[in-house]
Amino acid sequence: MKGETSDRVLSPEEIPEIDTFYFGEIAGTAMFLDIENSLGISAKLRPRGTYEFMKKVLLPVIKCVEDHNGFICQIQGDAVMAVFGHDKESSAGHAELAVNCAIEAQKLIREMNPVRIGASDIPLSACVGICTGKMYATMMEYFKKFEYNVMGLSVSLASRLQKKCKFYHTNILIDNATNAYIQEKVLTREMDAISIEGNPKKPLAIYEVLARYGEHSKEDLHRKRHYEEGLAYFSRKEWPEAIRCFLQVGEDRASYEMIKRCKKRLSALSKR
Numbered sequence: 001m002k003g004e005t006s007d008r009v010l011s012p013e014e015i016p017e018i019d020t021f022y023f024g025e026i027a028g029t030a031m032f033l034d035i036e037n038s039l040g041i042s043a044k045l046r047p048r049g050t051y052e053f054m055k056k057v058l059l060p061v062i063k064c065v066e067d068h069n070g071f072i073c074q075i076q077g078d079a080v081m082a083v084f085g086h087d088k089e090s091s092a093g094h095a096e097l098a099v100n101c102a103i104e105a106q107k108l109i110r111e112m113n114p115v116r117i118g119a120s121d122i123p124l125s126a127c128v129g130i131c132t133g134k135m136y137a138t139m140m141e142y143f144k145k146f147e148y149n150v151m152g153l154s155v156s157l158a159s160r161l162q163k164k165c166k167f168y169h170t171n172i173l174i175d176n177a178t179n180a181y182i183q184e185k186v187l188t189r190e191m192d193a194i195s196i197e198g199n200p201k202k203p204l205a206i207y208e209v210l211a212r213y214g215e216h217s218k219e220d221l222h223r224k225r226h227y228e229e230g231l232a233y234f235s236r237k238e239w240p241e242a243i244r245c246f247l248q249v250g251e252d253r254a255s256y257e258m259i260k261r262c263k264k265r266l267s268a269l270s271k272r
Contacts (some may be wrong), residue, residue, distance in 0.1 A: 001042035001142070002172065003205075010138075013262070016140065020087050020088060020089075020219065021087050021137070021148060022085075022086055022087060022091070022137055022139075023133070023137050023138060023139070024136065025079070025136055025137075026085060026086065026091075026134070026135060026136055026137050026150070026152065027085060027091075027094070027129070027132075027133070027134055027135075028083050028084060028085025028086060028090075028091075028094050028132070028133075028135055028154075029084045029085055029094040029095045029097070029098040029130060029131065029132040029135075029154075029178060030081070030082070030083055030084075030085070030095075030098075030130070030131055030132075030135065030150060030154055030155040030158040031065075031081070031082045031083075031084070031098045031101065031102060031128060031130045031158060032078075032079065032080070032081050032128065032129045032130075032131070032158050032159045032162040033061060033079065033080045033082075033102070033105060033126055033127070033128045033162070034078060034079040034080075034126060034127050034128075034133035034162050034163075035057060035058075035078035035079070035124070035126050035181035036125045036126060036127060036166070037125075038077065038078040038121070038127055041053060041078075041122055042131075043138060044120060044122070045120070045122075049120075050234065052123060053115055054077070056063040056077055057074065057078075057109070057112065057115060057124065058078070058080065060108050060112070061080055061105050061108065061109075062075075062080070062111070063154070064104050064105045065080070065101055065105075066100055067101075067104075068084070068090075068097045068098070068100055069084065069087075069089045069097055070082045070083065070084045070090065070097065070098065070101055070189075071083050071084075071086050071087075071148065071189050072129060072263050073147070073148060073149050073150060074147075074149070077156075079161075081155075082098075082101070083135075083137075083150045084097045084098040084101070086137060086148070086150070086163070086253055087106075092133070093181075094180060094239070095130075095132045095177075095178045095181035095182055096182050096185065096186075097130075097150045098130050098178070099130060099172070099174065099178065099182050099209060100187055101211070102128045102130060102172045102209065103172070103186075103209065103211075103212060105128070106126065106171050108125050108174065109124055109125065112124055112185045114127065117204060122148070125171075126171070127162050127163070127165035127166055127170075127171065128164070128165065128171060128172040128173070129157075129158045129159060129160065129161030129162030129164070129165065129173050129174075130172065130173070130174045130175070130178050130179065131154040131155070131158035131174070131175045131178060131183060132156055132175065132177040132178040133152070133154030133159065133175075133177055134152060134154065134155060135142075135150040135151060135152035135154050135155055136150065136151050136152050137150045138150075138151070139148070154175075154243055157175060157204065158175075159175075159176065160196055161173040161174070161201065161206060164194065164206070167253075167257075168191060168192075168208070168253055168254045169252075169253035169254070170254070171207045171208075171209070171254075171271075172208065173191065173206050173207070173208060173209075173242075174188070174207050174208075174209060175204060175205070175206060175207075175208070176204070176205040176207070177261055179207045180207075184210050185212065185213060185225065186209060186210075186211070186213065187209075187210045187211050187212070187213055187216045187221070188207040188208060188209055188210060188224075189207065189210060189224040189227055189228055190206075190207050190209050190227075191206050191207060191224060191227075191231075191254055192205075192206055192231075192254070192258075193205050193206070194206055196217060208221070208254075219250075221251075222249075223249050223250065223252065226245050226246070226248040227245070227246065227249050227252070227254065227255060228247045228260075229245040229259075230242045230243075230244075230245030230246040230255070230258060233245060234258060234262065237265070239262040239265050239266045240262075242258065242262050242268070243259050243263070246258050246259045246262070247259065
């Protein structure tokens with residue numbers, strides 16, 4: 001029947017180009033990368049110009065994923081979903097591969113900024129969300145098209161973290177599991193504990209990727225120390241001390257947000 005889809009299980013022999021991929025439940029790392037302000041970009045350009053813009057930006061990002069032994073599961077407009085840990089080559093260090101890929105992809109994007117399309121210089125930035133955990137890898141067939149994909153809570157959380165980057169004005173956000181794998185090689189700072197809609201577990205600790213050790217600056221260490229000190233005071237409900245620490249971080253959207261929370265709680269206490 002025309003348009004009929006199939007849920008049959010495909011054997012590796014049917015798709016020889018990915019016969020080394022893992023199927024079923026795997027331990028891996030999912031990465032979502034999204035180009036910011038794509039709607040505004042599309043509004044400035046004709047459809048052909050939008051295509052040229054995305055091609056200039058996404059092709060280097062795709063190559064970056066491949067260079068770090070990742071696999072592109074989906075490309076949806078200006079967004080890329082990739083998985084690491086899908087085969088033998090990436091299974092040992094999937095979290096580190098994903099984070100290094102994100103760092104390199106952000107460098108590429110900064111070097112391309114702005115992107116010239118015709119007579120227009122288009123500003124360019126991206127948000128990345130990364131989560132590590134169990135996921136289910138499968139080959140899906142629909143309308144005679146085959147697609148290797150991964151699903152599960154970790155994948156969904158990576159997508160949510162990518163969206164949270166805009167709120168905190170950060171480039172790369174990772175979950176606690178990813179941070180545990182890479183914390184000895186990559187400088188991160190704990191950002192917050194957030195509630196994820198539909199996630200029955202306790203609030204999720206999230207971290208900002210600052211830089212690889214050896215590539216970090218004194219400013220990175222300064223931001224990490226004062227922000228995390230403020231976060232510790234905040235968790236103990238010591239609002240004035242938390243504000244003092246957050247003020248020392250400097251120009252930082254996340255710190256401003258935490259100061260607002262502290263002031264709100266102090267105001268509530270004063271009204272009792």
